[in-house]
Amino acid sequence: MTGSKSTAEQYTRYKLKMQKIADVKNAMAVLGWDQETYLPEKGAAFRGQQLTTLSTIAHELFTEEDLGTLLHELHNHSDLDALQQKNIALSLEDYEKNKKYPAAFVAEMSQTTNECYHAWIKARKANDYTIFAPALSKMITLKKQETAILGYEGHPYNALLNEYETGATTTMLDSIFEDVKKALSPLLAKIEARPQVDKDFLLKHYDRDNQWKLGIDLLRDMGYDLQAGRQDISEHPFTTSFNPLDVRVTTRIDENDFGNMTWSCIHEGGHALYEQGLPTDQYGLPCGEATSLGIHESQSRLWENNVGRSLQFWKHHYPRLQLQFSDNLAAVPLNSFYQAINQVRPSLIRTEADELTYHFHIMIRYEIEKGLMDGSISANDLQHTWNEYYRQYLHVTVPDDVHGVLQDIHWSHGSFGYFPTYSLGSFYAAQFFTTAQKQVPGLDDAIATGNYHPLLEWLRSNIHPFGRFYTSGELCKKVTGKELQFSYFMDYAEKKYASIYNH
Amino acid sequence: MTGSKSTAEQYTRYKLKMQKIADVKNAMAVLGWDQETYLPEKGAAFRGQQLTTLSTIAHELFTEEDLGTLLHELHNHSDLDALQQKNIALSLEDYEKNKKYPAAFVAEMSQTTNECYHAWIKARKANDYTIFAPALSKMITLKKQETAILGYEGHPYNALLNEYETGATTTMLDSIFEDVKKALSPLLAKIEARPQVDKDFLLKHYDRDNQWKLGIDLLRDMGYDLQAGRQDISEHPFTTSFNPLDVRVTTRIDENDFGNMTWSCIHEGGHALYEQGLPTDQYGLPCGEATSLGIHESQSRLWENNVGRSLQFWKHHYPRLQLQFSDNLAAVPLNSFYQAINQVRPSLIRTEADELTYHFHIMIRYEIEKGLMDGSISANDLQHTWNEYYRQYLHVTVPDDVHGVLQDIHWSHGSFGYFPTYSLGSFYAAQFFTTAQKQVPGLDDAIATGNYHPLLEWLRSNIHPFGRFYTSGELCKKVTGKELQFSYFMDYAEKKYASIYNH
Structure with a gap:
């Protein structure tokens, strides 16, 4: 003091x-x-x-x-x-x-959120967007009011983006998603032209208890402190923190889908390592809190994708996996497994998308939210716009609302501006991981032997300890020397998928 | 309204x-x-x-x-x-x-409780009461001050008793414990003169998972609503309620002691049934709260002892038990099992005592607390007094402090006046259960077929729904037509143990 x-x-x-x-x-x-x-x-x-x-x-x-x-x-x-x-x-x-926030606004928002959430539940049950539309329309009106309450420069949507990612603007995101469209579309076209890789063996029966053990071992290997946290089962996996010494993750297990538990577990583990790495002496203060959702997501995605879907990661873990699930995997070579876990295929549901097509799901939501806030899209257009975007960017036909505009819970909660942080997370992750590879000698070799200490050490020095002392933009510049650039992600993707799809 | x-x-x-x-x-x-x-x-x-x-x-x-x-x-x-x-x-x-309560007193009490608890932990580790004595002495001084703050009629200890059991006094308890001494001592002497029953087979290996299943089944059979509660494992079993629709119990499992889980489970189940039976529309109000610790304990003990250690209870459950734990029980007849689970033997530790000698453990604590409050006993005399009482009433020699004066956590928390509610609970239980047997035709037969509905119905009509609307004394009179009388317990004990020990 x-x-x-x-x-x-x-x-x-x-x-x-x-x-x-x-x-x-x-x-x-x-x-x-x-x-x-x-x-x-x-x-x-x-x-x-x-x-x-x-x-x-x-x-x-x-x-x-x-x-x-x-x-x-x-x-x-x-x-x-x-x-x-x-x-x-x-x-x-x-x-x-x-x-x-005027008290009347807070009360109205609370009531509308409740209404909107229940309308969404009801609409999903009936598989009918029109049931959700009136409540959503009310919510959109309130969110527009909120942009005025909060104030903004440029686009009104900036006010909401700023709530999840300090400093994020439509100018920045327009430019990033323009890059996504320009650079990712040709890569996807190349991949689509190649023979599809096989992943059927990932959908055989994988014993629940063995999956649970695998998950705990992976968390421990990553450096997640199980004396300062625990894993439990829930319907949707999440990470929650009560302080840096009690950070909990949950997972779910599908016995007919190996991937479901495995990467959700690594993903939540990445979130949890960030929370466990926040300074305990800043408990309750801004510098003891995660700086943004984008940076939080960069930590989960770095571990899930850059590490957990890499060839070197499975070089170490795969032999054990073959023993543990020998019926399904004994005859599958490492490279086939590696290809399977990285299969790219355009799809309808965001949460099930691969790490490339995922960003089109986000871009679509971003464009829609922006349009809702500047009035160029209304709640009544939403279903049509959604389906049109999915046809245009992902070349899939949305068969019904549950597989389309009703799939995400976010809007029913009033969370507008949240989705873009998922893509930002991936792009920060690529930029951070490339930097770590440059700064930490032998990082990939260490990962290939199951040693994540060098990586965690790097994260614990460069990302975790600052809390909100740096905004995500400041942190990115401090750590990588540059502002956020989509090219890091694109370089990673080009190289990885060229080897997987032999294009 | x-x-x-x-x-x-x-x-x-x-x-x-x-x-x-x-x-x-x-x-x-x-x-x-x-x-x-x-x-x-x-x-x-x-x-x-x-x-x-x-x-x-x-x-x-x-x-x-x-x-x-x-x-x-x-x-x-x-x-x-x-x-x-x-x-x-x-x-x-x-x-x-x-x-x-003056703010200064509250602060001092909070600090002393913390100090006292840690001194108790330390003293237990060292097995040395003298480490605890100075902090306890400070605590006793504060508790005396508290009696003055609260005010009382008659004995100062009444002020503390009243905190756990509204209306309880030393006059009432002196009379009850006089009865205990006069009536229970001769019964114990008779039992001691008879050959001891065998319970070694209860201490063989009982599989953890099978015990867990048994516990859950017993809770469900009793009528505990598992959609409004759950059971988990903890070091010390307890019941906790967040509202009548979320009442949770915990248990512990000792694989080398069949009784440990079984009766703690039934005991906590009895507490939980009371909490689940409180009126939800009185949530947060006195009439939505348990009326006293004595009545709470009457519910746990009625199920644990009057029901769960009865012959009719095991008539229904024992055949299943013999199948589930056939290695240990297949060759043991029901009557031997019944005798074993009711073995009476004076011992050093309250929480391990049988349902008869138990009340001497309580009486000793009652006499000591009373003496501490009127100054006839001081913290320095405590170890000596304790050991002397155990010799006199239970005929056992206390070998060390951990098996003597340091065994209970209560005093380190400042809980003086709490212990008597355990005995009151047993005595209320006997009086209630006798009344139920009179008022509900075929109650024992129903229990012998595993049907607890009639009993639970009776409790749900007569005991559970009133919360604090009636004090324990008023409730007892309303339900049984009489004030609390020790003779109900004594009649129950005489009859039961005459058959078990053939005296």
Whole structure:
């Protein structure tokens, strides 16, 4: 602690207030984790009420006048060191953003989200977008209001993008997705012209317990600390953190699909390593929080794709896998396995897409969200626009709404601006991993022997410890010397898939 | 809702305030449950901090001036119905009790409890009471102060007893434990004079998974709703409730002791049935809470002992058990099994005691706590007094402190007045069960066929639905027509053990 006695005291008061809020939010996270893993079915209603109460309390604590006064007093105070100043600046920003929302808007948004989510559930059951459209239309109107409340420069969508990825703009994303279209489309065309690789053996029966053991071993090998976390089963895999010393992952197991558990496990492991690598002494403060969704996703995708779908990764693990699942894999050579796990094939469902066509799924959602925010697309056009985009970019015909515009939960929650962070994550991952390969001698060789220490060390020095001290853009520049560039991903993809599809 | 518009509105405000507090406390219960079941070891420190924060928030909410004003306004309001009036009266009582504690006392108690608990842990490790004595002495001083803060009539210990069992007094307990001594001692002497029954076969190897299945089946058979609860493993079995639709139990499994899991499971099942039977529409209000620890314990012990250690219970379950654990039980007749699970033998450890000698363990703690509160015993005498009592009443020689005065966690937590509720629970259980047998035709026959519906129905009509509307004393009189009488327990014990020990 630097500075005069009274500044130090004030900073401590600020820290305690923020930690109290974090405690409440993390209690919510525990209740949320329990809800997805162990909650008995009849307990759902009261659990919802308990979560609402905690959320209200957290909101009350974070909008207290006293906290605002303290933040203003501490803001730009020269007695504070750089880390402390950054915490104060970011907390003040968060505080003032919170204060911008009129109470009536918050109440209406809460009610509309609830309505919209239930309409989405109902529409999915009936496989009929028109059931969802009126509620979604209301939500879109509110989100437009929100862009005005938050304020923005340029495109109104920027206000929402900024919520998930500080500094992201349509200018930046237009340019990136233009690159995606220009560079990825020809690669996909080349791949489509080649004979398809076989992956049928991945869809045979893989024993549940053996899969579970494999997953735990992979997490441990990656460096995930199982004394500061645990894995459980849930319907949708996720990572949640209650503090850097209690970061939990979940997975699901499909006995007829080897890939389902395996890469979701590595993916969540990557998220979890980031959370476990955040500084414990910044608990509750901005510099103790993940900097953005894009960077979070870069960590999960780096491990899932750049590491977990690489040939060197399986050089080490495949012999063990052949023993563990010998009925299915004993006769399959490593290279066939490697090809199978990287099969590229345009498809309808985002969450099942390969790592190349995936970005067209995101681009489509990005274009739609942008159009919804500037009014060039309305809720009523959505189904048509969606299906048209899928025909145009992925050359697939959407057979019904469940396999089309109703597939994702995000819009029903009011999450607009979230999707692009998935692609940003992949592109950051490629740029970071290329940099690590350059900076860490023998990195690929280490991976080929199952040694991930050098990689984790690099991530722990370069990415994990800063929290929100750097924005994603600043972090990228600091670590790689450059702004985010799509070419890193493209170079990785060109090289990898040329070898897989022999084109 | 009865009464004028404005009273109704005020009552709704009161209810919402109480439910908000309940939400926070139940969130704490979830965090506590997680701590005992799934928390990764490194997560303990932050979890402690999160629990402290929630506890502070709950305390702040419950001591709000606004709540006090509202309670005073609603108190004795004739527009409210009887249930509403009771809720207001009890909440006001709780509120005013809370207000009595000076902040300095609360802080000192919190610090002393922490100190005392760690001293107890340390003393246990070293097997040396003198390490615990100074911290305990401080705790006793504080508990004496607490009796003055709370106020009492008669013996100061009454103030503490009342915290766990509204209306319990030393006058009542002196009389009950006098009965225990007078009536139970001769029975124990008779039993000791008879040949001991064999229970070695209960300590053979019982497979973990089979035990787990048995436990779940027993819980389901009892009527525990597994859609409104679940069982997990923890070091010490416990029941916790987040609301009547989410009541969880835990158990532990010792593969070399059949009884460990079985009766802890039935015991916790009894607690859980009470919690699942509380009215959901009284969530957060006194009439939605268990009335006392004694009544809670009556429910666990009624199932554990009056039902779960009865011959008719095992008439139904034993054949299945013999199949499930055939190596150990195929050659053991039902009657030998029944004798074994009811073996009576004076021992050193309370939690391992049989259902008869158990009450001497409690009586000893009762006498000691009473003495500590009136100053006739001090922390320094404790080890000597303890060992002397064990020699006198249980005829056993305490070999060391871990098997003596250091065995229970309660005093290190500042829980004085808690122990007597264990015995009260057994005595209420006997009185309730005898009444049920009289009022429900064919109750024993139903139990002998594994049908617990009639019993659960009776409990659900007579005990569970009232919450704190009746005190334990009022409830006992309402249900059985009489005040609590030890003779019910004694009649049960005489009859049961005469048949087991053929005396």
